[in-house]
Amino acid sequence: DGGITQSPKYLFRKEGQNVTLSCEQNLNHDAMYWYRQDPGQGLRLIYYSQIVNDFQKGDIAEGYSVSREKKESFPLTVTSAQKNPTAFYLCASSINLAGGPGQETQYFGPGTRLLVL
């Protein structure tokens, strides 16, 4: 089955600990994204990557880091510098279905819920 997988489904972080969230896609999509969603709020972009070995900061990159060594994988590390990490983390990848410039459509993985102990 083609799709986007995220693991784990739930993750618990202790104070001062770095944790890594996994995101894998077998859709052959070039671009991948990480979002954070807090209760009752919209999605906020953390990082995105349009090609392998390249990524850009989103709107709330502080306290997070990413890598893009393979097209299929875009892991997100929540560092100890992120003081309020409790949230629902969503990974997405995109493809241009319409064919027009900039008409990439994003599809989401199932998400990882991060909680602080």
Place this chain on the structure above:
Amino acid sequence: QKEVEQNSGPLSVPEGAIASLNCTYSDRVSQSFFWYRQYSGKSPELIMSIYSNGDKEDGRFTAQLNKASQYVSLLIRDSQPSDSATYLCAVKANFGNEKLTFGTGTRLTIIP
């Protein structure tokens, strides 16, 4: 000022009626518009995309775009209880900016 605004709801609609969800955006260069449905505790699921002024229909869903008024809406005909969810509006510019900007969502409840 929020870039993408939605009424947070909740919006309650009787089963079988038309649900109308609205979204306004502030960036005039926005060219691509998307509606996502998100069930509680789940990830967003794409419902509709629209790029040109006018209406786009897909089954029971119709997206409407008015770029002059910077307004995009989603109509759900013959509303079903399974349509109860939060609906997220997202917009994107097409000029080297690959970022989607999301609204905070409208929570829709279909009343049997």
